[in-house]
Amino acid sequence: MAETRFSYEQLYLFAESVFKKIGCSSEHAATATKALLSADLRGIDSHGIARLSGYVRLWEAKRVNATPGIKIIHETPSTAVVDGDSGLGLVVAPFAMKVAIEKAKQAGTGWVSVQHSNHFGIAGYHAMMALEHDMIGLAMTNASPLVAPTFSIDKMLGTNPICVAAPAGNEPAFVADLATTTAANGKLEILQRKNADTPAGWVQDAEGNPSNDANILKKGGALLPLGGDREHGSHKGYALGAVVDIFSALLSGANYAPWVPPFPAYVPMPAQQPGKGIGHFLGAMRIDAFRPAGEFKAAMDHWIRGFRSCRTIPGEEKVLVPGDPEREYEAERRMNGIPLLDPVVKDLQALSEKFLVELP
Amino acid sequence: MAETRFSYEQLYLFAESVFKKIGCSSEHAATATKALLSADLRGIDSHGIARLSGYVRLWEAKRVNATPGIKIIHETPSTAVVDGDSGLGLVVAPFAMKVAIEKAKQAGTGWVSVQHSNHFGIAGYHAMMALEHDMIGLAMTNASPLVAPTFSIDKMLGTNPICVAAPAGNEPAFVADLATTTAANGKLEILQRKNADTPAGWVQDAEGNPSNDANILKKGGALLPLGGDREHGSHKGYALGAVVDIFSALLSGANYAPWVPPFPAYVPMPAQQPGKGIGHFLGAMRIDAFRPAGEFKAAMDHWIRGFRSCRTIPGEEKVLVPGDPEREYEAERRMNGIPLLDPVVKDLQALSEKFLVELP
Numbered sequence: 090m091a092e093t094r095f096s097y098e099q100l101y102l103f104a105e106s107v108f109k110k111i112g113c114s115s116e117h118a119a120t121a122t123k124a125l126l127s128a129d130l131r132g133i134d135s136h137g138i139a140r141l142s143g144y145v146r147l148w149e150a151k152r153v154n155a156t157p158g159i160k161i162i163h164e165t166p167s168t169a170v171v172d173g174d175s176g177l178g179l180v181v182a183p184f185a186m187k188v189a190i191e192k193a194k195q196a197g198t199g200w201v202s203v204q205h206s207n208h209f210g211i212a213g214y215h216a217m218m219a220l221e222h223d224m225i226g227l228a229m230t231n232a233s234p235l236v237a238p239t240f241s242i243d244k245m246l247g248t249n250p251i252c253v254a255a256p257a258g259n260e261p262a263f264v265a266d267l268a269t270t271t272a273a274n275g276k277l278e279i280l281q282r283k284n285a286d287t288p289a290g291w292v293q294d295a296e297g298n299p300s301n302d303a304n305i306l307k308k309g310g311a312l313l314p315l316g317g318d319r320e321h322g323s324h325k326g327y328a329l330g331a332v333v334d335i336f337s338a339l340l341s342g343a344n345y346a347p348w349v350p351p352f353p354a355y356v357p358m359p360a361q362q363p364g365k366g367i368g369h370f371l372g373a374m375r376i377d378a379f380r381p382a383g384e385f386k387a388a389m390d391h392w393i394r395g396f397r398s399c400r401t402i403p404g405e406e407k408v409l410v411p412g413d414p415e416r417e418y419e420a421e422r423r424m425n426g427i428p429l430l431d432p433v434v435k436d437l438q439a440l441s442e443k444f445l446v447e448l449p
Numbered sequence: 450m451a452e453t454r455f456s457y458e459q460l461y462l463f464a465e466s467v468f469k470k471i472g473c474s475s476e477h478a479a480t481a482t483k484a485l486l487s488a489d490l491r492g493i494d495s496h497g498i499a500r501l502s503g504y505v506r507l508w509e510a511k512r513v514n515a516t517p518g519i520k521i522i523h524e525t526p527s528t529a530v531v532d533g534d535s536g537l538g539l540v541v542a543p544f545a546m547k548v549a550i551e552k553a554k555q556a557g558t559g560w561v562s563v564q565h566s567n568h569f570g571i572a573g574y575h576a577m578m579a580l581e582h583d584m585i586g587l588a589m590t591n592a593s594p595l596v597a598p599t600f601s602i603d604k605m606l607g608t609n610p611i612c613v614a615a616p617a618g619n620e621p622a623f624v625a626d627l628a629t630t631t632a633a634n635g636k637l638e639i640l641q642r643k644n645a646d647t648p649a650g651w652v653q654d655a656e657g658n659p660s661n662d663a664n665i666l667k668k669g670g671a672l673l674p675l676g677g678d679r680e681h682g683s684h685k686g687y688a689l690g691a692v693v694d695i696f697s698a699l700l701s702g703a704n705y706a707p708w709v710p711p712f713p714a715y716v717p718m719p720a721q722q723p724g725k726g727i728g729h730f731l732g733a734m735r736i737d738a739f740r741p742a743g744e745f746k747a748a749m750d751h752w753i754r755g756f757r758s759c760r761t762i763p764g765e766e767k768v769l770v771p772g773d774p775e776r777e778y779e780a781e782r783r784m785n786g787i788p789l790l791d792p793v794v795k796d797l798q799a800l801s802e803k804f805l806v807e808l809p
Contacts, residue, residue: 165557166526166556167527167738168734196525196526198527198558225695237759238759238768239768240759241768242759242760242762253688253695255699265691265692271676288680288681290681293762296762296763297760297761297763298762298763315675316631320648321676322676325628326675329627332613332625334752335585339745340585340734345752347755374528374560374700378525379530379701380700380701384702388702388705388723392694392705396605401601402601402657402658403657405600408598409599
């Protein structure tokens, strides 16, 4: 499929302008744009500017509040609950992460559960906010139900990602950012474009049978938890996705399990709403609340070099450290621009016309 | 293979006596016994009394200190680092978990990284200590290297388990306790006894090729991270195991990656030791540091019932909630006794003769 490259700066100006046009303050528009485009930079194209029109449609459907009064509704020295007031998750989650970081400065760690929010982009952006403070960052979010637990036909969990970011010294930071499913939805979309089948263990059909159909979600099928089936440990992926739901929504008072609001604005809201909006969980641990940051970072360098120097299995060139692929994408795309597929460019052109914002 | 059932009380008296014979105080012997036997009760036979002789051999090899001076060596309001003084992990981890719980009472959460420890039994025991305090408990530990990261021939991580335990109201607690590998080592041992092959994605051979040989670890092979291979998400299992290593050992100053001391006393210690002993990470989050515990537990009940009422895939009877299988084992074994295979009974008889302790 044809694609066009745009510089980060071009896309930044465009997205920021669109966020302002829907009513975001300058500060919120900048925050949302940085969080959104971090996905494009890091090669997670499904979560970047391709979703800008989706966020706009949620605002049009009055499911996103462009001028939220985000606030702390409960706190202790190391915890807080944040009410996102239905704002963009791209704005609410950085607010909450800043609270976690401030708590960690005082109490050693900070843990913030968030209710009444919306999709927050990639978990990695929020977790990585901790790095410059010599803290370990943690971010997770629940999401609308696409995943069937082990043995279930019904879809009960989202792809519920977890990110942990830890600083190193001379080596780049360790950044593990993963959906708790075998494959994220974006991987299915790539196969759909190629008209290709999925490997075993990615999806099941509407009756709960194993499937290789990359379009199966549109036919009532489900994504499978990391592991794929019981024999390959899917009960572990299911358990991890469940932990994300509990930390993000049960602790905060957000919606959980199959009652999490959908991202596409054309999908009706669940009839039952046991909580408010969607939920996130953000954490920050100050390294020197455990040991001197310099010691930790030297040990991280040693750890990382150990993994990089592993012998590789046949056909592979190198052993990667979590965060390597995304960092390589970012270096390349900052230099050569961010490639957008034609349908995404068309989407941006439509936004350009709607809001009279030039697409540079 | 023939087995004999022993009551919990019989095994308790025996194990407690053996721990005292190697020099543990009454308090430590009781703590270690409870932690050890929780594995037998919960059906995780590989981590229970079958390992008692292994702990004794570590003491004989002077790798376990039966009279450790366990202490906090650094702390902030919500964090601590504990030095286990080479004690049994079965004693050190409950000490650290108590510290985490006390911190959580004051600061909302408590997070304790542990150095200079040994194997701590099942993660579930330690995490579940938080439940009676209306807290969420978290426990993880690193372990000696059996697992090859994605694309690696070399074994760099242990099975590095994670447990998260969250209280519910009328429903039993949610307890997710999982190794970050496709299958734990105990599952291989079951197949070895049956002379059966492993499913795909569990192990690889000494050259890094896929294997189905349940005995492959003895031939230089490796366990694989949850996911099995790259196409099925093994980079996620690898990342999770790495997070466990970082939290448990890089934060505390314990040994990490391939330098974690082995459990079998006959395996030589790694030549290089970048830290002290093995590492754990224990956490406690007070529910009402986020929202009233009653509200949370009512939501957990609703969540759990939602999962239990899912339609099942063909051939399966029910959708389980994490913790269900272990709780069912415990109910049955408390009633009918704990079945021990003949080699385990012989092992206990040898301990009985060595220490002049009656096996009831």
